[in-house]
Amino acid sequence: MKLIRHGAPGAERAGIVDAQGTPRDVSMLLPDIGPAQLDLRTLAALAAIDATRLPELPAGTRLGCPVGGIGKIVCVGLNYADHARESGLAPPAEPVLFMKATSSLCGPHDAVRVPPGAEKLDWEVELGVVVGQRMRAVPEGEALAHVAGYVLANDISERAWQMERGGQWDKGKGGDTFAPVGPWLVTPDELGDPHALRLWLEVNGERLQDGHTRDFLFGVPTVLAYISRFMTLEPGDLVLTGTPAGVGLGQKPPRFLRVGDEMRLGATGLGEQRLVCVAG
Template sequence: MKIVRHGPAGAERAGLIDAQGVLRDLSMLLPDIGPAQLAPRTLAALAAIDATRLPAVEPGTRLGCPVAGIGKIVCVGLNYADHAAEAGLPAPAEPILFMKATSALSGPNDPVRIPPEALKTDWEVELGVVIGTRMRQVPVGDALAHVAGYVLANDVSERSYQMERGGQWDKGKGCDSFAPIGPWLATADEIPDPHAMALWLDVNGQRMQDGNTRNFIFNVPTVLAYISRFMTLEPGDLVLTGTPAGVGLGQKPEPRFLRAGDVMHLGATGLGEQRLVCVGG
């Protein structure tokens, strides 16, 4: 099942994509999709609905982040060997964790706002994992049972804030609009193997990233179990699992960064596509 939220920012309503690719409105049955609606019983009930009986949503309607009320965004850094290599860093012995502000969340086609002082805004296509049931000290073998579904994500990053302004990475990761998510949440049954997914990203029509989740250093259950040792993951929490090689910082002979007017187009197997226009902040 592909779950969406559609409508103006701040007033999104629940929806889903039917088997024919038509966006349907769920709001008469379920006003919104948040942590409480990610419980296995609720998702099973939604999957049993005859989607063709739901009203179609007008084509071109804005899509928002497909999950409301995300409590926290936990990210994994340097989780592809090729990305660590292009950054000139060794593959980590344990997952590198950092946080991304929930105020950075935006829809899959919303503008990406480059802050006024930003100098090195970068792209990172990623697989996002949405938690469906609470995880605390969960063994690796049980981790995937806690997953509600998967989303396409772009971990937009301002490298000058991240690396040149002191402190942790977070200040370069949490700017408004720096976490475009969607277009949909693909429930776990839609993605039988999260370690066989192609990810790609173009800037102004030029392919910059072309990776696959089979090249994770730490796979999805390992990452989730590891995070659950240090903090409880709640329903609706979002885990971003890292990006493959090809980010702007790693371009040769010179890094390449985003400017107002640039267009990012990205996608992943089974998770749809995003088209993001960069604008001044």
């Protein structure tokens, strides 16, 4: 099942994508797709609906982040050995964790703002995991049972702010529109194995990232169980699992986003994003 949220920013409504790929409105049955709607019972009831009887969305309808009310965004850094190498860092012995501000969330086709003073704006295609049930010190073998679904995400980063301004990484990660998510939330039964996904990203039509989740240093169950040892993960929380090689920082010479650049990215079963950079 693929779930969406559609409409103007801040006024998104619940939707679903039918088996033929047609986006439809389900807001007459569901107030939103957020923490309260991610329990197994609600998801099962949605899956039982004949989506073809629901109203089609008009062509060009904006899609927002497919999950509303996200409480926190927890990110895993350097989770692919090739990305660690291109960053000039050794692969970590344990998952590297950092946070992104929830105010950085935006839709899969929204404009990405290049903030004033930004000089090294970078891209990172990632698999995102949406928590469906509370996780606190959950064993690795039970972790996937707590997942509501998966999303495509772009962990946009201002590298100078992240790496050259002192302190921790967060200041280069939390700008407005630095977390495009979607187009869909795909439930685990439809996506299948999260370690069998190809991820890719293009800038202005040039393929720069082409990776695979089988190359994770720390797989999804490991990451979720590890995070849950240090903080409670609540329904609706979003975990970003890291990016493969090919980011702008790793190009020779390094290459960064400018106003007018277009990113296109995708992952197996998770759809695509198209994002244009604008002055912010």
